Amino acid sequence: MSSSPLPLTLNDTMAKGISLAVTRALRDTFGVDVTADAPEYGEGMVSLAGDVSGIIAMVQQQLEGTLMLSISFEVVRDLLPQVVGKSVTITPEMVGDTVGELTNMIFGQVKSELNQRGHQIKLGIPCVVTGKGHFVSQFHRGRYMIVPFRLDGHLFQVYVALHGGGA
Amino acid sequence: MSQLSNLKVLIADDHFLIRQFVRNTLQEAQINNVQTAADGNEAIDLVQKAHEVGQPFDIVFLDWNMPTVSGLEVLSYFRAKSDYASTAFVMLTAESEQQNIMKAIKAGATSYIVKPVSPADLGKKLFEINEWLKRKRMAAGGMFG
Numbered sequence: 001m002s003s004s005p006l007p008l009t010l011n012d013t014m015a016k017g018i019s020l021a022v023t024r025a026l027r028d029t030f031g032v033d034v035t036a037d038a039p040e041y042g043e044g045m046v047s048l049a050g051d052v053s054g055i056i057a058m059v060q061q062q063l064e065g066t067l068m069l070s071i072s073f074e075v076v077r078d079l080l081p082q083v084v085g086k087s088v089t090i091t092p093e094m095v096g097d098t099v100g101e102l103t104n105m106i107f108g109q110v111k112s113e114l115n116q117r118g119h120q121i122k123l124g125i126p127c128v129v130t131g132k133g134h135f136v137s138q139f140h141r142g143r144y145m146i147v148p149f150r151l152d153g154h155l156f157q158v159y160v161a162l163h164g165g166g167a
Numbered sequence: 168m169s170q171l172s173n174l175k176v177l178i179a180d181d182h183f184l185i186r187q188f189v190r191n192t193l194q195e196a197q198i199n200n201v202q203t204a205a206d207g208n209e210a211i212d213l214v215q216k217a218h219e220v221g222q223p224f225d226i227v228f229l230d231w232n233m234p235t236v237s238g239l240e241v242l243s244y245f246r247a248k249s250d251y252a253s254t255a256f257v258m259l260t261a262e263s264e265q266q267n268i269m270k271a272i273k274a275g276a277t278s279y280i281v282k283p284v285s286p287a288d289l290g291k292k293l294f295e296i297n298e299w300l301k302r303k304r305m306a307a308g309g310m311f312g
């Protein structure tokens with residue numbers, strides 16, 4: 001017998017879970033510390049800080065959502081030598097692959113944490129979008145939350161949009 | 168760390184970042200006999216060929232989600248063959264949910280690693296896996312030796 005999932009809302013608790021997931025993914029993989037700023041909330045279209053974004057769809061019964069990590073090419077290019085070595089030339093494909101895997105790791109943790117609290121969410125297949133200063137268009141014009149992070153003075157963001165359910 | 172240096176390891180993951188990250192940690196543990204595969208089919212080929220030439224892998228790291236054949240399918244394929252009973256298959260996944268862990272254990276995974284993982288925690292896992300290998304070999308030696 002399965003009980004109804006706990007409604008999911010964009011709030012500071014969810015932002016804290018995202019902060020922990022991002023901090024852990026970057027510390028464990030690259031040995032760097034990032035700082036999370038206060039989350040921002042809004043509605044409609046938004047322009048994100050990065051030019052490489054990892055995106056995953058999310059569903060919970062009637063609720064639909066998007067999870068996105070948006071980061072600049074330069075930040076990832078500067079991180080990669082920690083793992084691949086300084087002598088390797090970093091290509092755009094390597095940056096895209098890295099953002100895809102970071103997206104997997106970050107939102108895999110977020111999903112696990114939310115589901116431990118009874119939200120019963122499912123994630124889709126991640127994809128990576130690249131393009132300088134790209135916009136995120138929400139066709140449903142729902143609410144969004146952005147959690148900004150800083151790494152060596154550079155900004156990157158995690159964006160969450162929800163539509164329906166308890167959003 | 169030297170007790171690990173004779174191990175032969177395969178890392179199967181479609182992301183180069185994880186292949187390189189695991190390889191770095193293995194090198195820190197003095198494990199240098201390392202090969203990589205970018206999908207499940209390549210992993211199956213490499214594991215079978217190594218076994219055929221009498222130089223089998225001791226540890227196979229398998230990403231859960233890989234193109235063509237998933238890590239779980241690779242694991243199930245080899246666990247159905249008794250020849251690979253002493254090979255440690257270690258699942259790598261971004262999901263820590265209990266049902267996935269249970270699925271991997273039921274399919275015969277030796278261990279389960281949730282990404283992200285720190286080099287220190289991966290190093291601890293290596294020692295646990297090495298202990299499993301020792302027990303397996305001791306049991307096999309007791310039976311046939």
